[in-house]
Amino acid sequence: MSIQRIVSIAFLGLAVSTAQLAIAQDGADADDLRFARSLSNAFNQAAEGIEPSVVHITTEATVQPTGRTIFGRQMRLAPQIRSGLGSGVIVSFDGGEPFILTNHHVVDNADKLTVRLYDGRELEAQLLGSDPSTDIAVLRIDASDLRTARLGDSDELSIGDWVLAIGSPFGLDQTVTAGIVSAKGRTLPGGDAQYHEFIQTDASINRGNSGGPLVTLEGEVVGINSAILSRTGESAGIGFAIPANIARAVMESIIDNGMVERGWLGVGMGDLDPVVRRELGLSPDEGVVITSVVRGSPAEKAGIEQGDIVVLANDRAVVGGINRLRNLIGLNAPGERVNLRVLREGNAREVSARLIDTATGERLALGVTTYERLGVVGLAMTPEIASELGYRRYVRGVLVYEVTPGGLADEAGIEPRDIITEVDGREVKTTEELNERLREARRTARIGLARGRLFGYVDIDFD
Template identity: 40%
Template sequence: MKQTIRLFLVALVAGAATLGGYKLLEKDETISFAPQNSNSSNFIPTNYTGMENAMETDFTQAADKSVHAVVHVKNTTVSTRPTNIFEYFQGGGQPREMVGSGSGVIISPDGYIVTNNHVIANATNLEVTLNNNRTYTAKLIGTDPMTDIALIKIDGSDEFPYIPFGDSNNIKLGEWVLAVGNPFNLTSTVTAGIISAKARDLNQFDGNPQSFIQTDAAVNRGNSGGALVNTRGELIGINTAITSETGSYVGYSFAVPSNNARKVIEDIMEYGNVQRGILGIQVGNLNSDFVEKYGLSTAEGVFVGGIEKGSGADKAGIKQGDIIKQLDGYRVTKFADLSGYLGSKRPNDVVEVTVLRDGNEKVIPVTLVKLETFSIDDLGLEVKNTTSAELKNRGLKNGVTVTRALTPDIAQYKLEGIIITQINDNAVNDIDDVKKIMSQRDPRTPIKMTFMDSKGNMNSFIFR
C-alpha cells in the first residue's frame, strides 16, 4: 500500500514539474477570432450575389417578338455556261438554274425586308417563306454591295409582323443578344450569345473594310440576312458573316450594325442609291511602331495622314498630324470605329470631331461631303472620278480611279489605285461614262477593261 502511494506521489510531482516547465517556455500569444462581418479580412468569400440576377435574364419575350418576323429567302438564278470554244469567246451557251437561300428580317408591317446582298445577288426570282410557312414572291428594291445589305418587298392583304430598329451605337460588350435566322427553310431558329466586340474590321478576311458587331451567338450557313436582337427584341444588327477554317460556326459571327443597315435602306428608298458622307481625310491606325516613329503621346485613335483639298475636313480646319479621338462624343480607338460611325451618316450632316493636336484636345464641327463613287458590280470594283492633277501626274488624259474591290476574288489582285481609261474600247472620262457603258453593254458578252497600274504600265483584263 505504501508502495502504491509513493508511486502516485512521484507521478503527481513529475506531472506538475512538466506543466510548470511548459508554462515557463510558452510565449505570450493571444488568439482571437474576427467576426464574419469584419472588414479586416484579406479573403473575400465567393457567393452568387449578382449571378442570380444575371441568370434571371429572360430571352423568351425577345425570341417570341423576333421569330415571326425573320423569313427564309430563296434565290433562283439562271446562268449561261458555254458548251464549246465558240460560245466561250463569242458568248452564249446552255442556261443553268441554280438555287440559293438565306434569311431576311421584316422591318415594316407593309412587307419591307432587309437581307444580305450576297443572299439575293443575281436573282431572277425571289421567294420568301414566313415562319407560318406562307410563301410570297418578293421584288428587289435595291442593294448595296459595300455594306452587303439589300432591300426586298413582299405584298399581302394583312399586316406583317416586324422587328423595330434599336440603336447599335449604344450596345455594350458582354450584353446578351439573340441571333435569329431561318436557314434551310426550317422555320426560325434562335441562338443566344453576348456582344464579343464592336467595330470589328474584317478587311483581313474579305478585302472589304467594314465595322461589324462580333458575337458568339451561333450563326451558320443559311443564317445570312437574319436578325441580331437585344433582350428587348430590338434589331441591332443583320447577321452577315462567320470566320471559320471549317466553313461552319466555331465561335465567331459578325453582323452589320443596325444603324448602318437602317441608313442604307432609307437611302435606297428615298434616293435609289446610297448617299455616303466622308470627312475627306487619309488615315492610319495607331500602333506602337507608329507612335514611336512620329513621337506621339497615345496609341489610340485615328491618325490624320492627309487632307483632301476642298473636303469638309479641309474647310473645317482639321490638319495633317491630328489624332481623331471622338466623333459626336463616341470614342474612336481605330479606323473601324470611325468608318462604322460615319457609315450611319449622310452628306451635309455635321459631325463633332474631337482631335488631339499638340497635346491638347479640340472639338471641330465638320460638314460631311458626298463620296462620288460607282460600283461596277460586273467587275467587282468601285471607282471614283480622277482629278485633273492626278491624271496629269500619271500622264493620262482621262480615266477613273479604282477605290476598292467588292469581292474577295477581285481583292486578291490588288487593283486599288489603278486608273481605268477604257471599258470595251470606249474612253472613260468619269463615273457617268462608266454607268452609261455598263448599262448599254450586252450582259452575255465579256468585258474588256484597259487601265494603268501603279507602275505606269498599261494593261488590259477581260472579265467573262
C-alpha cells in the first residue's frame, strides 16, 4: 500500500471520528437544551399558576410627630400619614371562604389596608387577626372571583428543592425569583425566637416581598416570605420564609378565635447530645430531650418523664431542635390531644396528652393560687422574684399575679405586682396563710400592701 493511500485513509478516519464526535456533541447539546426547556416550562407553569393569587398590599398609618419650641418646650406637630407596602397570597380554609395570608410586620399599626389584585382591582382589607410570635396575619376582602393558591406540606420540602418567591419588591408587582431551599428550621436573632422555624432560600427576597408566597415547582405554597439577612438591607441570597404548616395552623386559629390559642404541655426541653443521638441511631438534629415536667401538668398526667426523648409528635418527625417540637405542640388548640413517641432507656413508647391553654399552664408552672373571694391570683414571694421586680430586699408575702376585672380587689385599687403582706394586722408569708386569713375575715378586711417603695392598706368589704 502506498504512503499516499495510508495518509488518505488516516485523514478519512480522522474525518469520520471528528464527524462522530460532532454528532455526539450535538446530541448532548440537544439533550441539555431539552432539559433546560423542560425546567423552564416547570418554572413558567408554577409562576402562571400562582400569580393570580398573589396580591400587593399598601398600608397607611397616622403618626403624631413632636418637636420643641424655641424655649425647649415639647409641642405636637401636624399629624403625618406614613405608608408601607408588602405582599400577600389568597388561600382558603378547607376550601371555604378566601382569606389573605401575609406578615404581621406588614400590617402592624396600620390604620388602613389596601389590597391590589392581579386583575388590577383595589379593595380595602379588614384585618382579622395577627400573631407577632410567628409573624403571620390574616386579612379579608369583599370580592368575588378570587383565585386561591394551594397550601402545601412544608415538612415535605428537602434541601436543594427548587422554589419560587413571588411578591412586590420595591413596589414592582408580580415579581418572580427562583432559587433553592438552602436550609430548614432556621432561627433568627430578635423577635419571639422561640417560635422561629424558618425555611432558608437563596431566591431573591427584598423589601416589599414580605408576606408573599414561597412556591414549589408544583405550584404549592410552602412558605410565607418574611425576612432577609443582609448588611445592606437588600437581597444577599439569604432569605427566610415561615413554613406553610405553621402559617396554616395560625390562620385556622385566627379565623376560628380571632387570635392564636396555643396548647400547653408542661415540659422543659433541651437539645439532644450528639453522642446520645448516634448511640440511639437517630439522624442529625433528630429528637428533643425532656429536661423537666411540671407537676400536675398534662405531660405528667400522660406519663412523660424527665429524660424522655421525643422523636414524633402527631406523626410529624421532630427534626430541627426545640422550636420544632414547641411548634408541633403549641400550634394545637387547648383541649386537643398531642400524641408523642418517646424513647426511654432506648425503648419506644407512645404517650398521649390533652393540652390546656397557655395562661392556665403558666399559672400551674408558677404555682399560683386563685383567691376567688378577693378576686386575685397570687403566688408566694421568693428572693428571686423580689430581685426581678427590683426590690433591694426580700419582701415576704403573696405577689398579685392577676386581678379579676370588676372584683373586690380591682375596686379597692389592688394591682398586679402588688405584694400582700398582711390581713387585719396578721402577717402573710405563704399562699396558704393568705387563704386562711381570708377565710377568717368576716364582713371586712384590711389588706396590707407593698408597691415598690410604698407600703399601705386597702379596706375590702365582703358584703
